[in-house]
Amino acid sequence: MHTYRIGDAAALLGVSTDTVRRLVDGGKLTAERDELGRRIIPGPTLAAYAREVHRMERESASSSARNRFSGIVTDVILGDVSAQVEIQAGPFRVVAMVSRESAEELKLEPGVPADAVIKSTNVVVERP
Numbered sequence: 490m491h492t493y494r495i496g497d498a499a500a501l502l503g504v505s506t507d508t509v510r511r512l513v514d515g516g517k518l519t520a521e522r523d524e525l526g527r528r529i530i531p532g533p534t535l536a537a538y539a540r541e542v543h544r545m546e547r548e549s550a551s552s553s554a555r556n557r558f559s560g561i562v563t564d565v566i567l568g569d570v571s572a573q574v575e576i577q578a579g580p581f582r583v584v585a586m587v588s589r590e591s592a593e594e595l596k597l598e599p600g601v602p603a604d605a606v607i608k609s610t611n612v613v614v615e616r617p
Contacts, residue, residue, distance in 0.1 A: 491532035492523070498530050502539060503579045512538070556607040558583055565597050572597070576605050583607075 493501065498518075499509045512518040513528060518538050520528040560578030572592035576583045583605040597603065 492521070492529040493532065493535055495520075495528055495530070498535055500580070501535065502542075552606065554606045554608040556609070558605040558607070560603065560605065562597050562599055562601050562603050564599060565592060567592065574603075576603050578605060 495509050495513075496506050499506045502509065509518065509530075510528075513520045513530070518530055519534050520530050523529050558576065558578035558581055560576040560581075560583070562574060563577045563582075564573075564575040566573040567589055570589055571586050572589045574585050574587055574592060574597055576585070585605060595603075
């Protein structure tokens with residue numbers, strides 16, 4: 490079974506290490522101690538927590554798309570017909586091509602908040 494140290498769990502959840510410590514201390518996440526006495530979180534426990542948090546977020550959304558990255562627009566390059574929009578969503582950089590009309594309607598410019606909502610039939614899964 491794969492386990493995660495507090496810092497690694499925080500990075501995967503997109504929260505601070507202090508937040509993960511509070512989740513463990515509050516009983517919302519179960520942690521064990523490794524041979525050196527450090528707190529570790531079992532992979533299945535972390536996955537269940539992440540799934541539950543995502544389920545609560547998804548219940549408030551009214552969309553069939555399941556992949557949503559909230560972030561900040563960092564760049565917009567307007568072309569004649571299309572626009573390239575770059576969003577920094579936590580540690581993830583998402584680049585999308587949208588119509589120029591859409592970019593202008595949404596008033597996309599660096600610094601505004603935006604969500605990248607992705608619905609795809611082709612996803613590649615890799616392990617680090």
